[in-house]
Amino acid sequence: MYSIRWRFVIIYLILVGIIFGLVSVAVSSMVENYLVGQYLSNAQKNANSTAVQIAPYLSDSDASSMYNIVVSNGNDMGGRLLVLNSSGIVQTDSFSSLNGIKLDEREVNDVLYGQNSSSYGFHLINDSATGDDFWSVYYTSSIIHNGDIIGVVLYSSSLSDVVRATSLLQSQTLIIFILACGVIIISSMLTTNWITNPINKLTEVAVKISSGDLSQRAGIKGKGEIAELGQTFDMMCDKIQNVDKQRGEFVSDASHELKTPLSSMKILVESLLYQDNVPEEVYKDFLSDINGEIDRLNRLITDLLLLSKMDSDIMTINLETTDLSALINKCVEALRPIAQTRNITLSVNLEGDLDIECDPLKLRQALNNLIENAIKYTQDDGHVNISSKRHGNEVAVQIEDDGIGMSKEHLQHIFERFYRVDKARSRDTGGTGLGLHIVRRIALMHSGRVEVESEDGKGSKFTLILPISQAHEEWE
Ligand SMILES: Nc1ncnc2c1ncn2[C@@H]1O[C@H](COP(=O)(O)OP(=O)(O)OP(=O)(O)O)[C@@H](O)[C@H]1O
Ligand SMILES: [Mg+2]
The missing domain is CATH 1.10.287.130 (Signal transduction histidine kinase, dimerisation/phosphotransfer (DHp) domain)
Structure with missing residues (x-):
């Protein structure tokens, strides 16, 4: 019941139920009004024509002619006809049961004592034979003789045909509704498949992935x-x-x-x-x-x-406005003793006052790794030059050496974890192959990058390019 398919079925059923309900009420009341209107105009015609026909006989108190007329007209019209005198007393009844009885119905009084020449109304009548109630229309028309109202014709007819017609209509609407429900259930079962199938597939794949099979894919094609x-x-x-x-x-x-x-x-x-x-x-x-x-x-x-x-987002970047030249100088001075032991000249050529927004501790680590490498991979008596230059919103820090360098095929790998060009030599120098990987991560944390140029036996040039100001405060 909680599945999408059943939700669709229930929503469709509710919608169709509301539409059918409204249409059925509207149609049956229209049909009812139309049929009642037909009955009324029929009753009006019948009562009026009988009133005209009966007038001379009522004036002459010709009871048998009146009886013949009401019986014959009543049969033709399919209803009951009564003729009442000006006191409202029944003179003739086509059903012969109310003769001599005074009828005090509103429709009779309207005609006898009101200004109306005709009147009508609806009555709920109890059929004493069956005990059932049924609706009936009463239509009265004045009987005029020589300009005087001498009596009333009352025509009554059961509306059970109308009731039957509307209830037939309602039961047919109900049958159509039930059939429509069947069609809706079947069609929504079939059509919701193309919605539920991909979702089921996703669930199935998610279950397999959560149980450890990471090779699974849903492979759902198309649009939407x-x-x-x-x-x-x-x-x-x-x-x-x-x-x-x-x-x-x-x-x-x-x-x-x-x-x-x-x-x-x-x-x-x-x-x-x-x-x-x-x-x-x-x-x-x-x-x-x-x-x-x-x-x-x-x-x-x-x-x-x-x-x-760095991998687990614990590491955040603590940005500070930092004097880049001072930071580079600190790194160089810290490494100068190591360079001196091998008579390697460290020369520095820096852009004047340049404040950059960076994490000084991390940047120092990156510079340290690069300068350390330059010293490490340069023969005794070699040269390492450290320079910085501003280019628009960026600054490029260059560490150039005339050391052992490396051939082209290594350049694309040296930033990978544990990659070392010459493992044996690197081990001798205590290298782990993580230094450049860390440098690149730190550059990325600062929205910067590292570039390298190198030639085997001639030396290498590493360039760390950093934005002067950071667009965002935190690196995630
Ligand atoms: N300036 C350079 N000249 C020549 N080769 C270099 C230079 N810098 C790095 N390399 C080569 O790139 C490899 C990777 O350098 P990286 O700094 O990542 O590791 P490492 O220096 O071996 O170890 P450590 O993790 O201690 O820095 C080095 O092993 C070396 O072969
Ligand atoms: Mg290194």
């Missing part, structure tokens, strides 16, 4: 609201499946990355454990390697936590 709902639903499923796939990949990549330093540590520890009389220098050497792996593990976990924070 329901098709649109189906197509949007499929799009949503694509996204869910994609997110699920990425999450799976992330977990397996992360586990793999976490396992590598652990395996190295295990080998180092075991080789110490199972060797006797290990010299102290070897111990120290191995322990320092283990320490390096612990640092790597620590960095990896920190980066993974940061990424997972």
Whole structure:
């Protein structure tokens, strides 16, 4: 009963019921009025003609002629005719039962004592033979002789034909209504299928998806609201499946990355454990390697936590108006000691006073990753240049090095999680392959982007492009 199909059936039935009810009342009252009108004009004609016919006989008190006329006219007319004198006393009755009785009906008095030459009214009469009530019309017409009202003709006729006709009409309307209901139920059952089928399909797919089968799709074609709902639903499923796939990949990549330093540590520890009389220098050497792996593990976990924070919308951006040059200088100065150990020159060439709207902590992390990479992937005695330039509403921060660079095929992958061009080398330098991915996420959080140009053996140029002011306060 709660299904769409039944709701449609019930709504249609109610509508059709109301329409049929109104039409049936209107038609039967029109038919009733028309038939009653016909009866009245008939009664008027009959009473008037009988009054004219009877006038000379009433004046002569010719009872037998009057009786013959009322009986014959009454039979022809299908009703009852009475002739009353000017005192309202019945002189002749075509049914012969009221002779000599005074009739005090309104219609008689209207004619005898009022100004009207005729009158009519409706009466509910009880049939003493059957006990049933029926409606009857009374029509009176004055009998005039030599200009004087000498009596009244009263014509009465049962309206049961009219009642029968209207009730027949009503019962036929009811039959048509019942048939219409049948047609409505069957047709709405059939036609609602094309509405309910796609909805049922959606429910079926949603149930399968919620039980874990993300490959299911509704595949509803066409146009209109329901098709649109189906197509949007499929799009949503694509996204869910994609997110699920990425999450799976992330977990397996992360586990793999976490396992590598652990395996190295295990080998180092075991080789110490199972060797006797290990010299102290070897111990120290191995322990320092283990320490390096612990640092790597620590960095990896920190980066993974940061990424997972970015994935689950916990991370919001805290915008502040920041002096970009001061921020870049802080990063450079923090990394200069590392560069100096390898005699790498860090030169800075910045746009003058430039305040930008950014999250300074996150932006510093992005710049740090880029400058750190430039130092990391440049040979000793190399050069790294950091510059910034304003272009309209944007600022481009460029980190250029003359280091090892990379060939074209790597450029499209380096922003992916855990991607490293030379895994062995990267591991030596403690890289996890998450740095550039984080840089790109931070750029996107600021509605910005990162671009890269690089040539194998010649160096790389990373450009971080950021809007100077943010259109929205929160990044979601
Ligand atoms: N300036 C650069 N010159 C040459 N190669 C680079 C440079 N910057 C990045 N790369 C390459 O891109 C890869 C991805 O860099 P990314 O910063 O994401 O990871 P990583 O430096 O290996 O590790 P970490 O997560 O510690 O930063 C690096 O492994 C490296 O091969
Ligand atoms: Mg890096």
